Amino acid sequence: MEYKEIIIEAIGTLTINKLRTGLAALGIVIGIGSVIALISLGQATQTSVQNQIQSLGSNLLTIQPGSQNTGAVRGAAGSNTSLTLDDANSIRTSSQINTVLTVSPELARRAQITTGRNNTNVQIIGATSYYPQVHKFEIASGSFISQRDVDSISKVAVVGPQVVSDLFGIDSNPIGQTIRISSQTFTIIGVTVSKGGTGFQNQDDLVWVPLTTAQKELFGVDYLSSIALEAKSPEVMVDAQNQVGYLLLAKHKLTDPALSDFSIFSQQDILNTVSSTTGAFTALLSGIAAISLLVGGIGIMNIMLVTVTERTREIGLRKALGATKSIIITQFLIESIILTFFGGVIGMIIGVSISYVVSSLTGFPFIFSISAIILAIGVSAGIGIIFGWYPARKASNLQPIEALRYE
């Protein structure tokens, strides 16, 4: 007997009781659907976060001061005051460093800013003229902070589009207007182009002032909260990291890199951390979805077992008319595989639709993951074989006389 014949027989049997076939396949539909939806959405989130991080600047290295150790007390990372403008200047001028293009010393703090009526709490960044290049910011109107602003400790500010709409209203021109930061008046000289950042770090809700003004006038400190570096190319990131690291170690008179009072990390490091975090979430959610797939498989086994009992007479008759054990096994296995396969295909369509709808609602990229689909179809057919095997074997082992006698 050919497989084609068995498949036709199996489809014939499945279409006889459509409601039960549908209900049996439903478990697989839900299982596969949720696995596909969660995997696609997980990948979409990951891609979205990666795009966002990459938009912060390419070839970006960030130096942050290490944690402060006072006796046995270890402060938070970044609490140290070990980075200075002098460090930034020596990185820029050192002859040993040939992989760094731009150096941007920065001092970032949160502060309350006010206009006549409105106020908001934003991140204030003390920056130099190098900042826009390193962080890939563009100016929509006016200009960014110049070297002259830094040298003259002038009270000028560049604001992000979110700050403009919060303080002055949408579509207003804030250039030349004044804002108050910590009771000091600043004149707005520029507005940045929106980066469209959302979620974990809004790139549009920032205010920039000259670094010297931030240090001396606003916060009264002489150190930096970070130095951002632009490497010449992605290939020399590691070299740049090493060169800058050795320079700063020597400059801070440290011999053991383990005791360094700063840390240098690249955009790639952040990317890896975030990727592994979202990856872990995706895996967790997929794991939960896989449980529903397992439950679906048990549902199939249950239905097939009921079917075997219900069709005992039919099995006996088929054996009496010449069906061998292997034909009966194959027939029942093919029935459960067809059941799970079509359940899988329908579940896949539903899962892809869900992730499409969610993507278009949230603005995440829509990802059509071929690997997830192959996995889903493979898994559902596999479930058909695994959970169909026991009922099929049970059916094939029925003795024809026992089966014929069964009422």
Add this chain to the structure above:
Amino acid sequence: MIQISHLSKTYKTGDVETKALDNVSFHVKKGEFVAIMGPSGSGKSTLMHMIGALDTPTSGQYLLDGENVSSLKDDQLAEIRNRKIGFVFQAFNLLPRRTALQNVMLPMVYAGIPVEERMEKAKKYLEMVGLGNRLNHTSSQLSGGQMQRVAVARALVMNPSIILADEPTGNIASIQAEEIMDIFKKLNKDGHTIVMITHEPDIAKNAKRIIHILDGKIIKES
């Protein structure tokens, strides 16, 4: 054709042994119409299972067309049932929700006969039992007698060595039972070998030879 010698079958339920067949020997020649008669529990069903290659004996020998059926494996028994035995059951045992044509084609599916030939043969045999106008009726649309005639067509379609009928009229009205018996007599006249199991003397007398069985033993032949 059928040579049964010293055939015994013992069932064991716990410690209790039941001898369903006790040293039974008989022959059926080609073209015979034999009825096996006996009350329920006499062992006639067990004997039918042996002849039908549905079960294997505890001891003794069963030759069908010279082949020793008692020593065959499961798959070989399946082939013997498919090619050499045409079953007619008391409860018809048609596949539910399938048409008469599909039911008659089933043994040919297992024999690997091509679809066109299956159709053609199934039609021919359904016409022969007088159901040429009921080819696409499902079993729920047929009367008991008609269902049994579909079963007879199914039994004939592989051109088996013997037709083995187990209480073929047990579930149908007496008028239709006569029709079935007429078909059997006609088949026998055409040269088919028929072995029929029954407990009704009226039905048994249609056969040319009657074997009486009681407590697993043949008590008389007539």
